[in-house]
Amino acid sequence: MSRGALVSWTNTELERSFKEIAELLELDGADRFRVRAYERAAAAAAAAREDLGTVERERLTEVEGVGSSTAEKIIEWREHGSMSLLEDLRARVPSGVRELTGVPGLGPKLARRLHDELGVDSLDALRAAIDAGDVAALSGLGAKRAENLRAGLSRLGGKDADRHPIGDVLPLAERLVRELEELPSARAAAYAGSLRRLRETIGDLDVLVATHHPGDVRAAVPELGPVAEVVSGGDRKLHVRSRSIDIGIDIRFVPPDAWGAALCYFTGSKAHNVRVRERAVRRGLSLNEYGLWRDETRIAGSTEEEVYVALDLPWISPSLREDTGEVEAGDSGHLPDVVEPADLCGDLHGHSDWSGDGRASLDEMVAAAASRGWDYWAVTDHAIGLAINGLDTDGFARRREAIAELRPRAGIAILDAVELNIAVDGSVDFDDAELAGFDLCVAAIHTQMDRPRDVQTRRVLTAMANPHVHVIGHLTGRKIGRRPPIDLDVDAVVAEAVRTGTALEVNGSPARLDLSGELVRKAVEAGATLTISSDAHEPGELRNVETGVGTAQRGWARAADVLNCRDADGLRAFVDEKRTGRG
DNA sequence: GCCGTTTTCGGCCCGACTGTTTTCAGTCG
Ligand SMILES: Nc1nc2c(ncn2[C@H]2C[C@H](O)[C@@H](COP(=O)(O)OP(=O)(O)OP(=O)(O)O)O2)c(=O)[nH]1
Ligand SMILES: [Mg+2]
Ligand SMILES: [Mg+2]
Ligand SMILES: [Zn+2]
Numbered sequence: 001m002s003r004g005a006l007v008s009w010t011n012t013e014l015e016r017s018f019k020e021i022a023e024l025l026e027l028d029g030a031d032r033f034r035v036r037a038y039e040r041a042a043a044a045a046a047a048a049r050e051d052l053g054t055v056e057r058e059r060l061t062e063v064e065g066v067g068s069s070t071a072e073k074i075i076e077w078r079e080h081g082s083m084s085l086l087e088d089l090r091a092r093v094p095s096g097v098r099e100l101t102g103v104p105g106l107g108p109k110l111a112r113r114l115h116d117e118l119g120v121d122s123l124d125a126l127r128a129a130i131d132a133g134d135v136a137a138l139s140g141l142g143a144k145r146a147e148n149l150r151a152g153l154s155r156l157g158g159k160d161a162d163r164h165p166i167g168d169v170l171p172l173a174e175r176l177v178r179e180l181e182e183l184p185s186a187r188a189a190a191y192a193g194s195l196r197r198l199r200e201t202i203g204d205l206d207v208l209v210a211t212h213h214p215g216d217v218r219a220a221v222p223e224l225g226p227v228a229e230v231v232s233g234g235d236r237k238l239h240v241r242s243r244s245i246d247i248g249i250d251i252r253f254v255p256p257d258a259w260g261a262a263l264c265y266f267t268g269s270k271a272h273n274v275r276v277r278e279r280a281v282r283r284g285l286s287l288n289e290y291g292l293w294r295d296e297t298r299i300a301g302s303t304e305e306e307v308y309v310a311l312d313l314p315w316i317s318p319s320l321r322e323d324t325g326e327v328e329a330g331d332s333g334h335l336p337d338v339v340e341p342a343d344l345c346g347d348l349h350g351h352s353d354w355s356g357d358g359r360a361s362l363d364e365m366v367a368a369a370a371s372r373g374w375d376y377w378a379v380t381d382h383a384i385g386l387a388i389n390g391l392d393t394d395g396f397a398r399r400r401e402a403i404a405e406l407r408p409r410a411g412i413a414i415l416d417a418v419e420l421n422i423a424v425d426g427s428v429d430f431d432d433a434e435l436a437g438f439d440l441c442v443a444a445i446h447t448q449m450d451r452p453r454d455v456q457t458r459r460v461l462t463a464m465a466n467p468h469v470h471v472i473g474h475l476t477g478r479k480i481g482r483r484p485p486i487d488l489d490v491d492a493v494v495a496e497a498v499r500t501g502t503a504l505e506v507n508g509s510p511a512r513l514d515l516s517g518e519l520v521r522k523a524v525e526a527g528a529t530l531t532i533s534s535d536a537h538e539p540g541e542l543r544n545v546e547t548g549v550g551t552a553q554r555g556w557a558r559a560a561d562v563l564n565c566r567d568a569d570g571l572r573a574f575v576d577e578k579r580t581g582r583g
Numbered sequence: 584g585c586c587g588t589t590t591t592c593g594g595c596c597c598g599a600c601t602g603t604t605t606t607c608a609g610t611c612g
Contacts, residue, residue, distance in 0.1 A: 031584085033584070033585085033595055034584050034585095035584090036584085037584035037595095040584090040585080041584085041585095066585090067585050067586080068585095069584060069585085070584075104610090104611090105601085105611085107609060107610050107611085108609095108610095109609060110610090139604095140602090140603075141603090142602070142603065144601085144602065145601085145602065145603090148602090193612095204612095206612085232600085232601095233599095233600085234599065235599085236599060236600090239612095250612070252599095265597090268612090270596095270612080274595095274596055275596095276596090277597070278596065280596085281595085281596075282587095282589095286596085288596080288597055288598065289597085289598075289612095
């Protein structure tokens with residue numbers, strides 16, 4: 001885990017402590033609004049742009065969601081490294097009770113009763129109590145409830161508690177949406193939830209269907225390709241399990257005229273929804289998944305924009321809907337005009353079969369890039385330093401001829417570019433004379449990912465000092481859920497990127513999303529220039545720029561922050577400035 | 584526990600589904 005991704009270690013610790021307080025208070029039967037206050041304090045600590053470990057006491061309550069009580073606890077944590085409320089709760093709430101709420105359908109109220117009335121303090125004890133008939137015998141419970149809990153317990157054994165990398169879920173979601181759209185009874189279908197917001201990991205897949213005939217859609221769902229089984233559901237929603245990967249899918253049916261309001265609801269996040277709905281309430285309105293209402297009259301709901309505008313807000317991009325200040329920013333007109341896919345003038349990282357892992361010819365890649373209406377496309381085949389059939393000097397000379405031959409009929413400017421490999425000492429594949437022959441050089445780490453922080457940091461800083469290195473590709477090298485980011489002093493890297501005029505890539509490959517939204521935010525705040533890249537190895541992957549744009553949005557990046565939102569002249573000026581050196 | 588262009592007290596998002604409580608609380612989205 002790269003600590004550099006965070007605003008501060010203290011903020012993360014505060015988030016954890018407030019979350020735990022909220023959870024334990026709930027198990028302890030506390031007032032639910034008090035619980036929510038601590039949940040919000042946790043979210044506020046996570047979203048804070050300042051280090052709460054050093055902010056002056058008087059200014060702590062300026063943070064939305066931090067009042068006098070929370071501020072005192074922050075001070076207490078600073079001075080003693082602990083919070084007495086949390087210690088008390090840990091002592092009062094038996095440790096085994098917490099894991100009980102992980103069982104589907106078992107919430108804080110029942111967990112508490114199981115412990116107090118049956119002495120259940122673990123999942124094993126719960127299983128035994130169900131087998132003994134003690135659970136069914138509790139007042140207010142019965143045989144059915146006990147059996148549901150048994151089923152929930154058995155599902156807990158699998159991997160379904162885990163979150164899934166977004167790159168694994170996206171293809172499944174697209175297949176499911178396509179099949180739902182093809183049903184005659186469905187007017188429209190779309191995925192929503194954390195996937196639409198482009199979170200890095202997905203807990204479950206949420207799919208919305210617009211239909212006048214939910215019964216017909218529901219009847220067709222068990223036969224859809226991606227669906228393994230229907231687990232539960234009613235007239236308006238279904239819960240199913242996926243076949244390809246072990247993930248839950250929530251499918252929600254709504255009338256077509258409520259599409260916008262329903263998309264708002266199902267896209268979330270929950271905290272964003274609550275924030276927006278509170279805003280509606282303060283205006284004497286009510287927002288639900290069927291529309292925005294004044295008394296019994298619907299005043300908005302067919303499109304998302306209609307809903308936001310009726311609440312005096314600009315439409316907020318799904319990637320921003322995390323309740324990290326976007327509603328307040330929208331209210332005051334300070335929501336950044338975040339980068340959109342249409343702002344892109346080209347793509348600065350992509351491959352052809354000239355080098356080892358490209359899966360399409362240069363002609364095919366260029367044609368696909370041109371068909372997107374871009375001004376330019378950089379072909380960044382790998383160089384010799386990488387053991388996957390990278391090109392040597394002669395190879396690039398031959399590719400240069402092919403590019404020259406293709407240019408007159410390409411319909412798009414082709415940048416003769418390269419993806420260099422950054423060796424452990426920070427050097428790259430070619431010397432300056434050879435590098436000067438390229439229109440653009442992207443450099444990235446592909447090997448020796450487990451070196452210590454100081455080595456990796458120096459490695460990247462050295463590469464950025466090279467006047468021919470214009471972009472650092474996929475800075476951390478992480479593969480979501482599969483390979484951790486390299487250990488790096490991100491603040492130092494970002495500062496040096498600004499100083500040397502080196503761009504930092506937002507690699508849009510769904511397996512990477514690197515920079516992450518979090519790091520984008522950090523880079524943008526420091527004034528760094530970004531690129532948004534597909535890293536396409538075949539034409540179908542050019543659309544990775546869209547996940548890249550969404551990730552940049554999560555970091556509140558504007559088009560002005562993004563190098564490949566500049567026209568060809570602007571791009572050339574950036575490249576030349578790096579080569580000729582600055583101040 | 585937080586918060587205020589109604590408010591410093593009294594509200595706090597809103598709905599689907601389940602089970603057994605004959606009228607709704609708990610859980611989840
Ligand atoms: N208004 C409101 N909406 C909610 C609430 N809980 C969930 N939602 C909405 C917003 C969520 O994004 C959406 C889907 O719920 P999920 O539990 O699947 O969450 P989400 O997809 O955001 O994250 P995930 O990756 O699945 O954990 O439903 C709630 O308490 N109130
Ligand atoms: Mg979800
Ligand atoms: Mg869900
Ligand atoms: Zn690449």
